Amino acid sequence: MEKDRKQNSITIAVTADLHLLANRLHDTGEAFLRMHDNGDGKQMKNGTRIIHQMLSDIRELNPDALLIAGDLTLNGERASHEEITEQLRIIREQGISVYVLPGNHDIGRPDAKGYFEDQVFSVPTITEREFAALYEEFGYGQAISRDPNSLSYVAKLSDENWLFCLDNCCRINGVPEHYGELSEDTMTWLFEMLKKAREIGVFPIVAGHYNLAYHNKVFKYGFTMRNYDEVGELLRKYNTVLYLSGHMHMQHMKFQSGIVDIATSSPATYPHQFGVLQMEHGNKAYYQTQMIRMDRAEREGFRWFYQNKFKWQVLNELEHKSNLTKEEKERMADFAAKMNLFYFSGHFYMLEAELGNSEEWALWIEKGNDIFFYSYLKSMIYDSMRNHNIYTDLIREK
Numbered sequence: 200m201e202k203d204r205k206q207n208s209i210t211i212a213v214t215a216d217l218h219l220l221a222n223r224l225h226d227t228g229e230a231f232l233r234m235h236d237n238g239d240g241k242q243m244k245n246g247t248r249i250i251h252q253m254l255s256d257i258r259e260l261n262p263d264a265l266l267i268a269g270d271l272t273l274n275g276e277r278a279s280h281e282e283i284t285e286q287l288r289i290i291r292e293q294g295i296s297v298y299v300l301p302g303n304h305d306i307g308r309p310d311a312k313g314y315f316e317d318q319v320f321s322v323p324t325i326t327e328r329e330f331a332a333l334y335e336e337f338g339y340g341q342a343i344s345r346d347p348n349s350l351s352y353v354a355k356l357s358d359e360n361w362l363f364c365l366d367n368c369c370r371i372n373g374v375p376e377h378y379g380e381l382s383e384d385t386m387t388w389l390f391e392m393l394k395k396a397r398e399i400g401v402f403p404i405v406a407g408h409y410n411l412a413y414h415n416k417v418f419k420y421g422f423t424m425r426n427y428d429e430v431g432e433l434l435r436k437y438n439t440v441l442y443l444s445g446h447m448h449m450q451h452m453k454f455q456s457g458i459v460d461i462a463t464s465s466p467a468t469y470p471h472q473f474g475v476l477q478m479e480h481g482n483k484a485y486y487q488t489q490m491i492r493m494d495r496a497e498r499e500g501f502r503w504f505y506q507n508k509f510k511w512q513v514l515n516e517l518e519h520k521s522n523l524t525k526e527e528k529e530r531m532a533d534f535a536a537k538m539n540l541f542y543f544s545g546h547f548y549m550l551e552a553e554l555g556n557s558e559e560w561a562l563w564i565e566k567g568n569d570i571f572f573y574s575y576l577k578s579m580i581y582d583s584m585r586n587h588n589i590y591t592d593l594i595r596e597k
């Protein structure tokens with residue numbers, strides 16, 4: 200059932216970095232738990248359940264479209280892609296269009312693995328061609344244009360908006376590199392499509408897995424696409440002021456040269472949310488995050504897990520510092536984990552007042568200023584003190 204696309208207002212649910220591992224690829228045994236505990240704080244143990252809940256919340260919200268900006272799977276396992284497409288089909292059957300683009304963890308991964316008992320073993324990944332075939336119903340089959348040089352495409356969201364899904368993941372011989380970039384050929388195709396959009400008076404909404412802006416000076420290499428200035432210049436020239444990305448797992452908005460890059464956090468990471476973008480008359484945008492429904496105690500448990508993961512990393516770095524007592528190290532690590540948690544959830548502005556009076560932060564400045572974590576924590580303070588969970592703006596006067 201297709202929805203009426205001639206309406207003045209359209210709603211798009213936005214997510215990225217699901218990093219789902221198919222249930223049939225693990226037994227929650229020793230090898231899996233080791234991978235989970237050594238990870239970056241993602242809820243791998245409850246990953247499938249959280250993603251199912253998010254998709255159920257999205258069905259209830261009933262938007263016009265769902266955009267998934269890459270990294271659908273943990274490491275490109277074919278079985279994980281198949282499990283996701285089964286779920287996406289249910290969304291599609293409700294009349295919600297689904298648009299998917301690839302992330303650096305979705306295709307040609309040599310580290311696609313299964314985890315049973317204490318064994319880790321290789322499982323099949325997928326090729327670029329297979330990605331487009333698997334997601335035929337979720338963007339590639341609905342495209343009004345596909346880039347012959349990459350997995351980028353353009354789809355019609357409404358009479359007033361086209362969605363540009365850019366494949367800005369660099370792959371050499373089908374294997375992903377650790378950076379994002381748009382090739383010269385893809386830039387030529389993008390230029391042609393942006394020109395067409397302007398000719399018929401539709402506004403582009405552009406999405407890609409890698410970021411367009413430098414969100415944080417510590418997250419530079421490997422996060423922002425390499426030729427961001429060239430891409431940004433082209434997009435701006437053709438009326439683009441909204442870019443949707445992922446990859447950092449952090450909820451963050453950055454204005455750079457007239458374009459806002461909204462990076463949506465990973466649903467697998469605390470506070471477990473997705474974005475909702477509403478476009479009115481094609482040129483007015485409202486974006487707000489929505490928490491995935493879950494029990495309060497469960498979310499608290501996930502917060503504890505995420506916060507502790509970071510705390511132990513900091514404690515590890517502080518271990519060699521002889522100018523600090525054990526108690527000081529403990530307090531500094533606790534506070535650093537709190538800062539990181541607020542920063543990643545896009546709510547760091549809430550800590551601004553507390554920072555000024557914090558004894559722990561004073562300790563960092565006085566005695567912890569020579570370790571890496573200090574520069575990272577300091578970078579948060581120089582970031583914009585805004586709520587990164589809400590955005591509203593008039594994109595362009597008609």
Ligand SMILES: [Fe+2]
Nearest residue numbers: 270302303446
């Ligand atoms: Fe990624």
